[in-house]
Amino acid sequence: MNIFITGASSGIGEYVAYEYAKDGVHLALCARRKEKLDHTADKCKEMGAKVTTYSVDVTDQHSTKESIDDFLSKINRIDLVIANAGLGELDALHKGNPTMMNEVINVNVIGVQNTIVPFLPTMLKQGNGHIALVGSVASHIAWVGGGAYAASKFAVKALSESWRKTLPKTIDVTLICPGFVESEMTEKAEWKPFVIKTDVAAKKIVNALNKKKKMFIFPWQWHIVIAFKKILELLMVNAARKVYKKRYKS
Numbered sequence: 001m002n003i004f005i006t007g008a009s010s011g012i013g014e015y016v017a018y019e020y021a022k023d024g025v026h027l028a029l030c031a032r033r034k035e036k037l038d039h040t041a042d043k044c045k046e047m048g049a050k051v052t053t054y055s056v057d058v059t060d061q062h063s064t065k066e067s068i069d070d071f072l073s074k075i076n077r078i079d080l081v082i083a084n085a086g087l088g089e090l091d092a093l094h095k096g097n098p099t100m101m102n103e104v105i106n107v108n109v110i111g112v113q114n115t116i117v118p119f120l121p122t123m124l125k126q127g128n129g130h131i132a133l134v135g136s137v138a139s140h141i142a143w144v145g146g147g148a149y150a151a152s153k154f155a156v157k158a159l160s161e162s163w164r165k166t167l168p169k170t171i172d173v174t175l176i177c178p179g180f181v182e183s184e185m186t187e188k189a190e191w192k193p194f195v196i197k198t199d200v201a202a203k204k205i206v207n208a209l210n211k212k213k214k215m216f217i218f219p220w221q222w223h224i225v226i227a228f229k230k231i232l233e234l235l236m237v238n239a240a241r242k243v244y245k246k247r248y249k250s
């Protein structure tokens with residue numbers, strides 16, 4: 001099995017790599033921080049996987065494509081591509097500077113396109129394959145202070161829905177929608193309802209991918225939140241606004 005994973009230097013991507021790491025699996029692991037990527041790669045190799053690392057910024061279309069072409073030249077088919085690399089930052093609207101918001105959209109949307117689209121001609125030629133996009137519960141709910149992040153994850157959901165309709169049915173498309181998972185991204189967050197451990201999240205993700213689910217929202221509590229989001233928003237938005245204001249009070 002040949003698998004390409006972005007954002008494998010930490011968090012969800014790192015632990016998903018460990019779940020797949022075994023004999024007969026060739027993993028391509030991507031991220032910018034080489035040392036952390038090498039750490040993931042060494043552990044995956046100890047577990048029996050063949051590993052190729054690419055120290056690459058997914059917002060750079062050219063170098064991402066070069067990494068993909070290199071991986072494709074080493075393998076006879078691509079089985080699974082997981083576009084996981086992502087950036088989660090608050091909007092900081094009160095500072096009046098959209099730079100970080102633009103970066104969030106850039107990594108979370110352009111990065112996903114740069115990761116998946118170059119694989120599609122090969123998948124179409126081989127007649128099958130599996131693409132996974134890491135969205136979020138923010139693909140369903142735009143929360144206080146997280147406009148750019150939600151916009152990016154709504155976009156990822158839209159890409160997954162459109163690609164599923166556009167590509168042959170033999171190419172599976174999975175949208176992964178985690179709630180809060182322990183990782184570098186959530187380290188600073190003061191409020192993490194229903195947070196789960198990274199290794200637990202990775203196991204759940206791989207299980208959903210093995211089942212070729214179209215969309216996987218987890219943990220289960222978020223199904224309820226999403227179903228009743230209008231009522232919950234009314235109840236919770238004021239509390240969330242207070243937390244946001246405290247963080248960005250001028």
Ligand SMILES: NC(=O)c1ccc[n+]([C@@H]2O[C@H](COP(=O)([O-])OP(=O)(O)OC[C@H]3O[C@@H](n4cnc5c(N)ncnc54)[C@H](OP(=O)(O)O)[C@@H]3O)[C@@H](O)[C@H]2O)c1
Binds near residue numbers: 006084134137181182
């Ligand atoms: N943790 C959560 O609660 C949660 C909830 C919902 C969705 N998610 C999504 O899950 C995914 C993984 O996040 P995480 O929680 O595991 O956070 P994380 O520990 O911060 O991991 C993010 C990964 O993305 C990589 N990355 C970021 N920008 C990149 C870029 N420009 N080019 C290449 N790689 C880049 C990082 O590596 P380098 O810095 O080394 O490049 C890192 O490996 C993201 O898409 C995130 O939006 C997370």
